[in-house]
Amino acid sequence: MAEKGREIFDVTLFKRLLTFIKPYRLIFIVSILCVVGLAVFGALKPRVLQEAIDTQVALKKYDGFVFYIGIMLGLLVLEVICQLFFIYYASWLGQSVVRDIRVKLFKHMLKFKMTYYDKSSVGVLITRAVTDMERIADIFGQGLFMIFSDILKMAVVAGFMIAMNLKLSLIVFITLPLVVVATKIFQRYMKQAFEDVRTEVSNLNSFVQERVTGMKILQLFTREATEYRNFKTINERHKKGWLKTVWYNSIFFPIAEFLSSLTMGVIIWIGGLNVVSTQTASVGELMAFIMFIPMLFRPLNQIANKFNTLQMGMVAADRVFKVLDTESQLDDTGTVEATHFKGDITFNNVYFSYIEDEEVLKGISLNIKAGETVAIVGATGAGKSTIINLLNRFYDINSGVIKIDDIDIKDMRLAALRSQIAVVLQDVFLFADTILNNITLNNPEISEDDVIEAAKAIGIHKFISSLPNGYHYNVKERGVMLSSGQRQLISFLRAYVTNPSILILDEATSSVDSYSEQLIQDATDTITKGRTSIVIAHRLATIQQADKIIVMDAGKIVEQGTHQSLLEKDNGYYKNLYEVQFLKAEAV
Template sequence: MNKVNEEEAVVKAYDSKLMKRLLKYALPFKWQLLAVIMLMFVGTGLDLLRPMLIKNAIDNDINGYKGAYTIVQSPAEGSIKLGNGYVIKGANKDGKAVSMVYYNKKYYIVDSKVKENGSFTLNVDKFTQDGNIYNAYQLSNEQIRILRAADVSDLIKTVIYTLLICISVFLLGYLSFYILQKTGQKIIFDIRNDLFRKVEGLSLSFYDKNPVGRLVTRVTNDVEALNEMYTGVLVYLFKDIFILVGILIAIFSMNVKLALIILCSVPFVIIGSAIFKKYDRDAYREVRAKLAKINSSLSENISGMRTVQIYHVEDKMFNKFNEINKSYFKSSMKQLTIFALFRPSVDLVSTLTLAVLLWFGGVKVLNQEIAVGVLFAFVSYLMQFFQPIFDLTEKYDILQSSMASAERIFMLMDNESEIKDLEEPTSIDRLKGEIEFKNVWFAYNEEQWVLRDVSFKIRPGEKIAFVGATGAGKTSIISLISRLYDIQKGEILIDGINIKHMNQHDLRRNLATVLQDVFLFTGDVKGNVRLNDESITDEDVIKACKYVNADKFIEKLPNKYDDMVNERGTTFSQGERQLIAFARAIAFNPPILVLDEATSNIDTETERLIQDALSKITKDRTTIIVAHRLSTIKNADKIIVLHKGKIREIGNHEELISKEGLYYNLYKLQYKELENPA
């Protein structure tokens, strides 16, 4: 089985070799990514300052009345007169220390330093604590305003600083997000281009074995999964680390015991994460495998819709798809259930940690061991502490997805099913058109030979026809001339040069093939003739269409050569599509023209137009015709009859008729009764 099909192969959560290959795509953008990391570092640092600012505002400003106050003999700025002295905020060695007390919604100045954590009674103007009685003076609103003016000023500054930090964090976050997303899109652009170029270079034998739906999944879903890794994991991983390290530094600097309470929750989260990863990895692998089956089924059914509807098997095909869809749904729900259990579990650990923190920290606040602001800061940091843990868990899920997608993408990129050129191929320009097969053996699958020791020679400008029963090897020969497949034995020479020694682009530039089933691309008529080759002008397109009589129906279209073409050209008849294909071949002006059953499905009138065109376009060109309808090859210079992969007869029409061999039998089956109706 081809590796690309191994959807259920075991995928590591992290693969260093895959990661190195992925990082190579990010290397050209290292400065942009470094800038994002630095912006995140600054933004995270500012964001972690907010709890500290609020802590200081609570302890130093809102609860600032608990600070030091002094009665001095002389008035000073910010002082109030009280008795025979003046009260100022702050310590002063030349005065007497006093305290401000908040009691029964009123503020008092007590003429002594009191214990903040001690019990007391206050009766009008007397303050009693530990048996000591001090004078107490109730403060008016104006006196309070004067004494606490500095607290109000500092609080306003804190609010301004907080607003500035919020704005800065927003701007830094926006800038880092924009740069990161733009860089991620550029990286994905390069990966998608490399992958599509690889897909274009794979041989047709690869496509014979791999469903289109799975290949589409590679270029779309799997590449998009990598986008999430580049933009959501690699750089944001640094941000999460910055947050965790910053929080640990902040909490240990404030209070070691409270910090250890938060750290005690980490082992429970680690154990839960390990259990989650184990089950999530298996569930995710199953989801990806089922998704690939859905894409494959969709592609197959949509491509074969004509057959489905003709045979009226819509219900049967729906039932088949429904089973695949149900299987995918069950796998998705299984993964969702695992994740749904994990997230609330971490929330539970977070809540329990918060409860312990509030209990332990609250007791310390009541005992005046820590300030209220410290406890507030710890609660804030605890909420921030678990967010990176959530993020890291989700990033693991993304990383799991990315590793699985990267493995499949690089399997495709490393696929050896491609036709390779020599490092220094023979330089060719326009070929003359001499073609020779020398003892050619070819098989699509090992030892199941389609061609057996085939040898023939075609001179430049000759018109050669291949005939034979279905499966004789006719189409294989023209595929080999274009080197869509490589032969196992023998040689194929054009103008005396082995085609394996030629550059594929140079070789195919000298060939034009018109197939029985013409493929038209979405676009307009002239775009389907020139196939994005801008060297072919509009005049060349019109000239080619007139040359093959395609202009007769194109001129009747609403927009003529600019008329839109649906995917596969479904709005055109088979004959019209083949006329466009003829025009396409002529527009490229090749020395070798290949017609593979090109007139087998064309009505009589259209065939007459094509026969007229053929008589002109085959002049001075080596022409190879594969046909069941012998009327198209009667005038061929040479007819080669194939049977079971071997050449049985060679000659012109008259010579082969006179031999009364295989060709004679084919001719008799198609035309004898028409010539002798009696």
């Protein structure tokens, strides 16, 4: 037995795929009945032709000829009807199954830990959710049912041939094993070829997605020529992957066609001799066999072709199911349904690492009282943003405990926890949608009037109203129609309108102009009032009024206190940091 990844057909994977058909059993049955109809009605036509020739044409009797023509027309109409219903319902079934799998996949991905996304390519995930899904749909529309139809048609045709003339049937069947062997070899090579193709498609999607997203960086550092060469290399691999499948097809199908034509020639020769000399075959049987041979060999060729489609779908399904089988969810087993926090936050001896054995936080312990504004400062990589990530449970800690209002955050439902914490990040992400939808994130509980009132409260209603269409202005992808300061103001309003118990500002004023900074500072004063607030900042001038300043270095808290008390420490970490920034400001 070959390894699972090299099997010609993975039965276990296929059975799992078929479980998604259960809600659509009736449509599945109708599709199967249509397949049976196509096979039977198609095979009956040569049989009716044989009867018409032998009982009418050969005997020069035409009184019943119209009857046979009527039967032929009836079979043709039934075949067309079956074909129509089959094409529609098979495709409908495929798209319905893909819709269900895609919904399940997206729901599964929504619950992944941030660690999964840190290590995964966005382009690859897009390929799984979009391109691979279409290949799965083809399994039903062009693969599974078509293969079943072809096999059934071959069986029915073979049965008619044996019943009509055993000798001629044996001549036809002699070449069938050669085609079957060639088909099995072809399928084995095509399975590997399609795995290579899907890998290269994922690589290509990932490369393009990342370069388009980072186009500004490429142009700033004049990397266009280098990335163009890299793209040509990846695209060449993609082309070679597809050409390998074309090469296998170009070998197999001419061989199969040659064997079919050779068999046809032998049947005409031997059958013709039988008709003329020994009379062991009738003219009608010879005509029927001439029609039967393509009906026997062409489905076999088509099975190979449809098996290609099936294989591509199976490879895609395997990749999608690997994502579905990925266990990267946080344990959302908490039962506490906190609707509002007082805002007391406690970190008790917390250790954490993104990568095993590389600790980012080393025994952090801190207490933040309800309603306090606490600033966290320190050099890049000190662990400031990590504290925010852990408070929101984007990651689980290695050891220690994090509590809000004396309740371990692991005992809270994730949705309840995160709904009470609002975060304003340095790198604001806006969707290609209106300002209103970017603020409410389509939360039906937040009305446009609520948004307008909140905007007035923090002093940015005038700015939004000045834009074309105001709150219904489309900011395009990632908010490119707005400046960085304007995007930051939108993120402040997004946080404020949810009325959070805890507010987190992560480097919220680090890269904005002086006008926007003043608006943001005014907004900050408004939205931090009366709620627990954590402010992470490099610019120490913005956090001097904080109730407490926590100074971090290399994953540890090295100092705590007010701005004034920290400045009074001789050779203190904060004092040295402040003086360096103050001297730089004076120099400017």
